[in-house]
Amino acid sequence: MAKKITTDLDLIRIRENFPAISSGRIITNNAASTQTTFKLLELCKKLAPLYDNVHRGQSTASIKMTEIFEESYDTIADFIGAESPQNIILYRNATEAINSVMYSLLTEFRDGDNVVTTFMEHNSNYVPWYGLCKEILPRFGVNVECRLINFDKATGELDLNHMSSLVDRKTKIVCCTGVSNFLGTINPLQKIKQIADKSGYEQPDGDRRSYLLIDGCQLVPNLFIDINKLNIDFLVWSFHKMLAPFGIGTLYAKKDILSRLRPFLYGGDMIAEGKVSQEYVGYNKLPWKFTAGTPNILGTILSAAAIRNLLDLVLNPEKNKYFNSKKRLNKAVVKKAMKRIRVYEEKLSSIALEEFQQIPDLYLFGPKDAKKRISLFSFVSKKKDPFQIANELSKEKVESRAGCHCATLAHHYYRLNPPASCRLSYYFYNTSDEVKFSIDALKKVLKK
Template sequence: MNTFDVQRLRWHFDFARTGRVVTNNAASTQPPRELVELYRSLIPWYENVHRGQSAASRYTTELFELAYDTIAGWLNAPGRGSIVTCRNTTEAINTVMYSLLTEFRDGDNVVTTALEHNSNFVPWYAMCREILPRFGRHVEYRVARFDPVTGQLDLEHLASLVDARTKLVACTGASNFLGTRPDLAAVRRITLASGYRQPDGDHRSLLLVDGAQLVPTAAIDVRALGVDYLAFSFHKLMAPFGVGVLYGREELLNTTRPFLYGGDMVAEQGVTAEHVRYNRLPWKYAAGTPNILGVIVSAQALRLLVDLVAPEPAGYFGTGRPLGRATIERAMDRVAAHTRALTGRALDAVREIDGLKVFGPESAADRAPLISFGLSGWSPMRLAEELDRRGVESRAGCHCATLAHRALGLDPPASCRLSFAVYNTAGDVDRATGALREIAARRLSPAAG
């Protein structure tokens, strides 16, 4: 059975000694001690990358480039040339939008869904409503609906929106509000059948997946998924060092325009007054000085995660040893099984609470490790405050998933959310759901003030 000793794992996290019940992991996860110490240990030999002649620069460059290899291997990408590092998922999605901006033709459209985080809707809204119209180009955005009862993406509606003028479909891998995990294989089939004529001669729509809530608890194989772009953030993967990742097919990254210009994205001695030559991949998308130490340490978070959930010492952290596909899949299967069990335990408990409504899929197997809910008579923000008074850190608001909250007719468009990570325990779930029961009982009690 794919299990691990969660108490042993928690020893690596300083937050665990504070007594905090950390159940806002869909926003940001906690850092293990080793990553903080690794960051500090790199400082004495820190230098800029790629163009320095010092031993320190060569050393830092080696670690920096190894980080790209680690990330590519984690996603089963062909190589580092398909990896772009940036600040977060939001910047990664904006990178796609700006790199494709000049390719959109008058009359094209882009299709997204009502399940999306604002970061996978607002850039396309801005492109269609605010940017391209200034250049006399009219591109439409379309939004696919979801079933308000099950939370599942309406694939028939999505298919009806995708046509021969759909350049790109932007879809979440897992909703940060409902927890819904759309059938990405079905979405891929819809994009392949569109018939849109891409600049490279292909007749299909591109597929961008927001993997912010998917990558932390699933083994991702970008080649098996057939995605053109996938974005995620390391701050949801134990590494709060300001690093996001965009995977893009190399053919696309080679032919599209960079998002930012200057610095390392320029080829060595590649500038004349008449012509500028861009650097090879992946550095074509690395303008200026990147977050060098953040990238190095964040990539090591993947190696540390494998070590933490392995049944026996694995020894990947702090090395450049290749992470085999089977090793990655076994590790993420353990993470998925653990967080799925926590989610199921929470769902069973909260469904026994009078007046509490859970949004999204019924089964923990069909959702990311989070539950969003409302309690009759309570604003979500007040509910989160009461949970915090009982030592439980939740999250209240629209979770940047405003379209989905509005689609459910929530007024205000807000909910309260508990979300779980690899270091959470059954005790965390019981404390959180017990606090909810206590709050609900107080509301119903005649003596409640």
């Protein structure tokens, strides 16, 4: 049995909501994708008889669907404290959202510019910028450098001095993860923002600073975000990492930037009604200017419902206070819920860190202080390779992930051969017993 931890979360009730947990699985690969709830699946069924396309019909069903679909944008905007749903663009996943920023900014890059990103990025926030700098822009005679910020190998912390030395008057955009999906490190967003702000880069709207894009895939599901306070230009995250595996990734962007940017995808519904001719195409108002073609309607509705479901689970799982309500979300409520998740996950992390420390010949990546990280843990052992460990853990009913977790640059940074580690990752529905069980299983596998 693990050390008991005090929490405001009603874990027994919370866990009853998840089909995967009810089926007996021990879910410890949450950094890849989290589980969904009975309620969200029931909602999907309930929506089926109402289903129709949005913005494309005068039937009661289409009008109703459009209403629910558009309300979903309000919920998503409220969750991160965005000014309005016009700041929210929905794509298939976070990767597509980052690519959309890259393609929308494409024509703004000037010869000699640079993009600054980090050695700890997920490939989704490195490869698009690599593609831009090495493959796309050179064909147009525009040379843009992609620069990478170091991190400290021992602590897993970003090297801000190195960042300051890389960001200069030619840095169009800084692209950085909020939390590393390999190290677990929580990056200091305010300090990163200050460095990006000081660059002096002249943006087309006259602003003199570098844009900042934060990859929030491991950040938004685990920590409270007040986007206005952070004041960053772009934030992306994916709903499949917060209870809604229904194909939605989010781009938040500042409204003035979105108004000025070129669309990423061109086609139906992103145009202003009637404004298409051989000479001129006018674009729809935000956020629809960036929503070309029929969107993932049910995915959008279920993703917003997942936010409401999450608030209920965390604050009072016996009630459907937010799930059954259409009221706009209040910042204080979101803050209370997300702080509760954070406090609990920090306690899970402390237990995990203690357990990992007892394992001989094991190297754990990232910060050793639970306050500086989230509850995902990547490690390697001298005894077995990561794939062997993950396969043997699976036989012990422990779900882990071996590989580079798409953080390939960081694995090469440590000169890992093969470029792989094994990862266990916990979400707010995991218990301290599950943390202990999974790490005990690891101890057993490594002793064999």
